[in-house]
Amino acid sequence: MANFSEEIIGWMEDAESQVQSRFREIDRIVDRNQWKVIEAFQRHQVSDFHFAGSTGYAYNDRGREVLDLVYADVFGAEAALVRPHFASGTHTIATALFGVLRPGDGLIYITGTPYDTLHKVIGTTGDGTGSLMDFGVQYDEVALLSDGSVDWDTVATKMNGRTKVIGIQRSRGYDWRDSFSVSQIGEMVARVKAMNPNCIVFVDNCYGEFTEEQEPTQVGADLIAGSLIKNPGGGLAETGGYICGRAALVELASYRLTAPGIGGEVGAMLGTTRGIYQGLFMAPTIVGQAVRGSVLAAALFERAGFESRPRWDEQRTDLIQAIAFSGSEQLIAFVQGIQRAAAVDGHVVPEPWDMPGYEHPVIMAAGTFIQGGSLELSADAPIREPYIAYMQGGLTYAHVKYGLLTALQTMKERNLL
Numbered sequence: 001m002a003n004f005s006e007e008i009i010g011w012m013e014d015a016e017s018q019v020q021s022r023f024r025e026i027d028r029i030v031d032r033n034q035w036k037v038i039e040a041f042q043r044h045q046v047s048d049f050h051f052a053g054s055t056g057y058a059y060n061d062r063g064r065e066v067l068d069l070v071y072a073d074v075f076g077a078e079a080a081l082v083r084p085h086f087a088s089g090t091h092t093i094a095t096a097l098f099g100v101l102r103p104g105d106g107l108i109y110i111t112g113t114p115y116d117t118l119h120k121v122i123g124t125t126g127d128g129t130g131s132l133m134d135f136g137v138q139y140d141e142v143a144l145l146s147d148g149s150v151d152w153d154t155v156a157t158k159m160n161g162r163t164k165v166i167g168i169q170r171s172r173g174y175d176w177r178d179s180f181s182v183s184q185i186g187e188m189v190a191r192v193k194a195m196n197p198n199c200i201v202f203v204d205n206c207y208g209e210f211t212e213e214q215e216p217t218q219v220g221a222d223l224i225a226g227s228l229i230k231n232p233g234g235g236l237a238e239t240g241g242y243i244c245g246r247a248a249l250v251e252l253a254s255y256r257l258t259a260p261g262i263g264g265e266v267g268a269m270l271g272t273t274r275g276i277y278q279g280l281f282m283a284p285t286i287v288g289q290a291v292r293g294s295v296l297a298a299a300l301f302e303r304a305g306f307e308s309r310p311r312w313d314e315q316r317t318d319l320i321q322a323i324a325f326s327g328s329e330q331l332i333a334f335v336q337g338i339q340r341a342a343a344v345d346g347h348v349v350p351e352p353w354d355m356p357g358y359e360h361p362v363i364m365a366a367g368t369f370i371q372g373g374s375l376e377l378s379a380d381a382p383i384r385e386p387y388i389a390y391m392q393g394g395l396t397y398a399h400v401k402y403g404l405l406t407a408l409q410t411m412k413e414r415n416l417l
Contacts, residue, residue, distance in 0.1 A: 008408045012401070015299035019312055022295050026288050026316075033210045033284035040073040041281070051274035058268040067276060068264065071232075074280070076218035077244035081254050081264050082228075084272040086241030088372070089206045089227035090117040096225045096243050097121070099253035100200055101165060103136030109167040110155050110188065112144045114204070116174060116358045116382070125359060138162060148177045150188060156195060165200045166192050170216065171207040171318040174382055174390065176309060181317040182212050186219030193220070200249065206230055207318040207374070207392060210287040215244075223249045229373040231319065234279030234286050235395045238272060238370055286375060287319070290393050293377070293400025294321040297391055300404055304417065319375070319392040330416045331387040335365045337407030338379040338391065341399070342367020352383045360384045377403050 050063035058064065064082075071080035086092040101107060107122070120126040123133030133139055142154045159166075168188060172179045180188075189201045203216040205224040209231035216224050223245035228237035243253045254263035298321055299312035307324040310316065325331040332352070339350050345367040352361035360382040368376040377399050379391040394400035411417050 002402070002406060002409070004405050004409050005412060008405060008412065011300055011303045011408070012405060015296060015303050015312075016401075019295050019299050022313060023292055026291050026295070029211070029213055030284050030288035032213045033287075037074055037281055037284060040070045041277075043073060044069050046070065046277065051277060053271040053273065054268045055270070056268060057266045059266060061267075061269060063273045063277075064267065064269050067273065070277075070280070071242055072244060075215045075224070075244040077224075077246075077250075079247040079250040080242060080244040081250050081257065082240070082242045082276065083257065083264075083267055084228075084238070084240040084269060084276070085257060085267055086227070087239070088117075089204075089225070089230065089241060090115075090121065092225045092227060092241030092243060093118065093204055093206075094121045095241075095256045096202060096223055096249075096253045097132060097165065097167075098135075099256040100202075100223065100249055101132060101137045104138070104162060105164040106138040106140070106160065106162040107132065107165045107167060108139075108155070108158055108163055109141040109169065110150050110192075111142075111167070111169045111180065112175065112177075113141055114167065114169050114173065115171075115206075118204075119359065144177060150191075152191060155192075159195055159199070163196065163199060165202050167202050167204070168216075168221075169204045171204070171320055172309075172322060172390075174388075176322060176324070176386060176388055178310060178314075179208070179318045179320065181315060182208075182214045182216060182219055185216045185221060189216075189220035207320055210284045211291055211316050211318055217244050222246050223253075228276060228279065229370050230375050231287050232280055232283050233276070233370075233373075233375065234282030235370070235373065235375050236275045236279035236282060238275055240272065240276060286395055289395065289397045290319050290375060290377075290400070291316050292397045293394040293404075294319060294391070296397075296401060297321045297323070297404055300408070304408060321391045323389050323391065325387045325389065328383055328387055329414070330411060331381050331383070331389050332363055333411045333414050333416050334389050334407045335363045335379045335381060337410030338377065338403045339365035339367055340410060341403035341406035342377070343399075344369055358382065 054061040068080045123131030128134045203221045203224045205226040228240035298308040309322045352363040355362045364380040377394040381389040
């Protein structure tokens with residue numbers, strides 16, 4: 001067993017006692033989401049033959065077809081496209097945006113600058129080759145107000161006849177702001193539709209699935225996208241992503257994934273189907289374990305003298321726990337401590353590096369069974385001011401607890417507490 005200092009153990013015991021009321025609320029959300037998933041499986045009569053693999057063109061792969069129906073049902077959408085062929089969340093989001101946007105159309109993100117890996121997809125950084133802007137899509141964004149809310153006055157001035165898609169990022173990304181709740185997203189949708197009923201509202205739903213009882217498509221979002229190696233994969237899906245929303249828009253996205261006229265009618269699942277189904281079944285419970293861990297992290301690090309966001313007693317709408325440090329040494333020690341607690345690659349010491357798709361050196365703790373699987377306990381941070389680490393995931397609460405203790409112990413050993 002690890003040798004944690006008595007002071008750190010005391011902080012942990014106090015923090016765990018403090019957060020029990022929040023845990024009861026998390027458990028209630030888990031129950032509702034678990035029942036919702038089970039009922040979707042039952043309505044579509046999922047059977048073991050749906051788990052069979054397919055090859056080649058995979059025409060009439062009934063398991064794949066029913067999987068789309070189940071996802072659409074769970075997310076309250078008209079249609080869904082769930083595939084292992086999506087390489088990442090960024091790929092999935094790009095597929096959705098390229099699917100519905102055409103040259104001359106306008107895209108406006110109203111929640112500030114989107115996550116770093118989307119900058120080259122949009123074309124705001126890099127050489128622009130193959131980006132949305134390179135294909136003639138007009139892009140703009142609206143910074144959030146100082147209180148973290150949408151600047152509707154500026155949105156109104158920037159929307160015009162070419163504006164086809166309004167983008168919303170649910171999670172905080174690498175920003176020191178609150179993530180947006182589903183009810184807040186519903187309010188955003190209503191305001192956008194009041195300005196232009198034909199505008200497509202797209203939501204990057206990464207890290208948010210099953211943290212609340214509803215999803216953005218249930219409050220009016222036209223299209224959402226996310227990664228299967230995050231929340232909805234339940235730690236079992238080995239790769240992939242999903243797009244849900246209005247049937248016509250999902251079909252357009254499917255044409256971008258494969259080819260026009262082919263769309264979602266083909267695509268060999270190659271043995272991934274069972275893991276995707278089972279991962280969805282497990283997702284509400286595993287997400288609940290991760291959210292418990294994030295609440296504990298907030299309480300524990302607040303007790304240790306650090307600022308966290310959200311605070312332990314605030315509403316949760318994604319997995320991410322942001323913790324602010326006074327300098328890069330503290331931040332790096334925290335991330336390396338999370339890695340030390342991993343069952344996989346616990347012996348590896350992560351260092352900051354120029355990761356593809358990012359604009360600053362990034363350090364990542366990712367001792368995971370699924371490479372990049374951020375429903376598993378992980379942490380990452382750009383090495384830039386302000387020095388904020390973003391922790392997420394945890395297939396079990398016990399692992400998150402162990403990781404937090406190890407991170408604090410690592411910092412203590414380096415005289416950084």
